[in-house]
Amino acid sequence: xxxxxxxxxxxxxxxxxxxxxxxxxxxxxxxxxxxxxxxxxxxxxxxxxxxxxxxxxxxxxxxxxxxxxxxxxxxxxxxxxxxxxxxxxxxxxxxxxxxxxxxxxxxxxxxxxxxxxxxxxxxxxxxxxxxxxxxxxxxxxxxxxxxxxxxxxxxxxxxxxxxxxxxxxxxxxxxxxxxxxxxxxxxxxxxxxx
Amino acid sequence: xxxxxxxxxxxxxxxxxxxxxxxxxxxxxxxxxxxxxxxxxxxxxxxxxxxxxxxxxxxxxxxxxxxxxxxxxxxxxxxxxxxxxxxxxxxxxxxxxxxxxxxxxxxxxxxxxxxxxxxxxxxxxxxxxxxxxxxxxxxxxxxxxxxxxxxxxxxxxxxxxxxxxxxxxxxxxxxxxxxxxxxxxxxxxxxxxx
DNA sequence: GAAAAAAATGAACAACGTTCACGATTTTGG
DNA sequence: CCAAAATCGTGAACGTTGTTCATTTTTTTC
Numbered sequence: 001x002x003x004x005x006x007x008x009x010x011x012x013x014x015x016x017x018x019x020x021x022x023x024x025x026x027x028x029x030x031x032x033x034x035x036x037x038x039x040x041x042x043x044x045x046x047x048x049x050x051x052x053x054x055x056x057x058x059x060x061x062x063x064x065x066x067x068x069x070x071x072x073x074x075x076x077x078x079x080x081x082x083x084x085x086x087x088x089x090x091x092x093x094x095x096x097x098x099x100x101x102x103x104x105x106x107x108x109x110x111x112x113x114x115x116x117x118x119x120x121x122x123x124x125x126x127x128x129x130x131x132x133x134x135x136x137x138x139x140x141x142x143x144x145x146x147x148x149x150x151x152x153x154x155x156x157x158x159x160x161x162x163x164x165x166x167x168x169x170x171x172x173x174x175x176x177x178x179x180x181x182x183x184x185x186x187x188x189x190x191x192x193x194x
Numbered sequence: 195x196x197x198x199x200x201x202x203x204x205x206x207x208x209x210x211x212x213x214x215x216x217x218x219x220x221x222x223x224x225x226x227x228x229x230x231x232x233x234x235x236x237x238x239x240x241x242x243x244x245x246x247x248x249x250x251x252x253x254x255x256x257x258x259x260x261x262x263x264x265x266x267x268x269x270x271x272x273x274x275x276x277x278x279x280x281x282x283x284x285x286x287x288x289x290x291x292x293x294x295x296x297x298x299x300x301x302x303x304x305x306x307x308x309x310x311x312x313x314x315x316x317x318x319x320x321x322x323x324x325x326x327x328x329x330x331x332x333x334x335x336x337x338x339x340x341x342x343x344x345x346x347x348x349x350x351x352x353x354x355x356x357x358x359x360x361x362x363x364x365x366x367x368x369x370x371x372x373x374x375x376x377x378x379x380x381x382x383x384x385x386x387x388x
Numbered sequence: 389g390a391a392a393a394a395a396a397t398g399a400a401c402a403a404c405g406t407t408c409a410c411g412a413t414t415t416t417g418g
Numbered sequence: 419c420c421a422a423a424a425t426c427g428t429g430a431a432c433g434t435t436g437t438t439c440a441t442t443t444t445t446t447t448c
Contacts, residue, residue, distance in 0.1 A: 005414070005425075012427095030307060034405060044428040046407075055405070110365075113224060113305060120367050128367050156368065157359055157379045164358020165351055171304075173314045173322050174350065185351045192386050199394080199445075206396095228436060238397040240438075249436065393446070397439105404435070408428105415424070 013051040015041040020058050021065060021105070029059065029108040059112050060124055066105045067127050070098050074134050084141035088194050091135060092162045092186050099166045100179065107170065135159055142194060158193055165189060207245040209235040214252050215259060215299070223253065223302040253306050254318055260299045261321045264292050268328050278335035282388050285329060286356045286380045293360045294373065301364065329353055336388060352387055359383060 019040035023032050034055060038045050052058045077094040081087040099106040114120060136155040140146060146154065168174050169182055177185065213234035217226050228249060232239050246252045271284040293300040308314060330349040334340060340348065362368050363376055371379065 009426090030309065033403090035403095045405095046429070047427055049406070050426075111305075111307060114366075115224065125367050129369070132368075152369065153371065153375060153379055154382075156362065156371070157383055160358035160362040161355035161383060162358070164354035164356070164361065167358065167361070168350065168354040172308075173319050174326075175323070175346065177347065177350070181347060185347055188348075189351055189355060189387075193383075203395090227434090229434095239399095239436095240397055241395090243437070244395075389448105391447085394444080396443070397441085399438105399440095401438080402436090405433095407432075408430095410428085410430100411426105412428090413424100413426070416422085418420090418422105 009051065012041070012043060012047065016043070016048055016051055016058070017061055017065070020062050024059075024062055024108050025102070025105050028104045029111050032059070056112075056114060056118075059108065060120065062105075063109050063112060064124060064127060066102070066109055067124075067131065069102075070095075070106075071127070071131050071134075073098055074131065078134055078138065084138045085190075085194050087138040087141075088135070088158075089187065089190050091138065092190050093183065095162055096166050096169075096182060096186055099170065103170060110167065132156070132159055139194075161189060161193060162186065203245065206235070206237060206241065210237075210242055210245055210252070211255050211259070214256050218253075218256055218302050219296070219299050222298045223305050226253070250306075250308060250312075253302065254314065256299075257303050257306060258318060258321060260296070260303060261318075261325065263296075264289070264300075265321070265325050265328075267292055268325065272328055272332065278332045279384075279388050281332040281335075282329070282352075283381065283384050285332065286384050287377065289356055290360050290363075290376060290380055293364065297364060304361065326350070326353055333388075355383060355387060356380065 016037055019037045020032060022040065023036055032055070034048055035045055037058070038048050048058070052061070074091055074094050077090040078087050081090040132155055135158055136151055139154055139158060140151055143154075165182075165185055169177060210231055213231045214226060216234065217230055226249070228242055229239060231252070232242050235241075242252070246255070268285055268288050271288040272281050275281040275284040326349055329352055330345055333348055333352060334345055337348075359376075359379055363371060
């Protein structure tokens with residue numbers, strides 16, 4: 001039994017992540033406690049620091065999983081649409097619906113702030129870039145003569161605009177809008193941008 | 195001396211707020227400590243709870259002050275532009291520049307999350323609505339036949355899109371863009387939306 | 389000026405993330 | 419298969435938070 005030790009550790013790592021995801025999902029990022037996670041995962045308090053560097057590390061992994069699900073949903077959305085414009089709309093609606101359906105997990109993606117001036121790990125940034133490339137491909141199809149820099153900028157702007165609408169719609173301080181009106185808002189926005 | 199007592203309390207309230215603003219400005223919302231604020235303001239630890247309900251209350255007032263400055267800057271921007279499109283561009287650029295020049299204070303506006311399902315006080319929401327109305331007026335000038343509901347929706351969308359671009363540009367996880375390119379991004383966005 | 393009212397204070401508390409010495413468990417070497 | 423060595427999980431303990439409240443200090447009242 002060479003890898004027994006590692007297998008147990010990996011299993012524990014997964015259980016801890018699952019417990020953390022569940023906590024964030026149900027009670028929001030602000031309610032995430034090391035003691036709750038370890039208690040739910042059925043291990044001692046200190047154990048979490050054998051699997052993750054600190055709570056920030058746990059959260060980054062929670063966000064990575066969320067990002068993965070979001071990416072999968074958006075990839076499916078692109079597949080289901082034929083024209084580039086339809087793809088962009090499908091991407092925007094998928095983004096909105098994912099945020100509405102997974103409010104706490106989605107919020108955690110942007111609510112989490114690394115301490116000090118610490119940067120997110122490279123693999124996490126890559127995940128984000130990969131998600132953005134879905135938009136980039138659709139934009140490139142609409143306007144094939146865009147060079148890389150221009151495409152990158154437009155992709156950023158496009159995503160940021162949609163993100164802003166979704167983001168503000170979950171902020172209590174702004175007059176809220178029904179789900180139907182939100183879809184209309186987004187539809188209008190995408191039409192104008194594309 | 196009837197109002198002596200109140201005057202002292204008001205002065206302390208202001209000093210505490212000023213100390214909190216300074217802390218957020220220099221070290222970010224995440225570095226705000228009750229002990230630092232009271233120490234800077236030259237009073238005891240418990241005193242802050244005689245002037246504010248809790249730290250969230252302090253932060254809301256910090257944000258209120260920031261919002262006031264932002265509002266003033268945007269009002270000036272509108273004044274300096276003649277056409278509605280120029281006004282919208284001036285508003286967007288002012289918003290971006292304010293965020294870049296007051297990174298920590300601006301971030302605090304959106305990083306602060308009230309605990310549980312607690313809502314922001316009504317007067318704070320009014321401040322935000324008042325800021326949005328600056329955009330609304332310019333949009334109304336461009337398209338006077340918009341009814342109130344449509345104008346409100348478009349104003350939200352417009353602000354959200356600009357906010358998204360500014361917001362993401364301060365997020366380390368997304369490929370950053372120089373100040374010049376950012377202005378171009380925004381200029382493009384406003385052109386397309388208006 | 390003394391008694392009453394009010395306010396400021398900081399020690400104390402609870403809750404948090406994180407560490408680490410200890411005992412338990414697994415792996416190793418024969 | 420066993421004892422020694424290496425590794426790991428554990429939760430008590432620590433430092434740092436926000437918040438409270440009995441006590442002290444100051445102000446007001448008569």
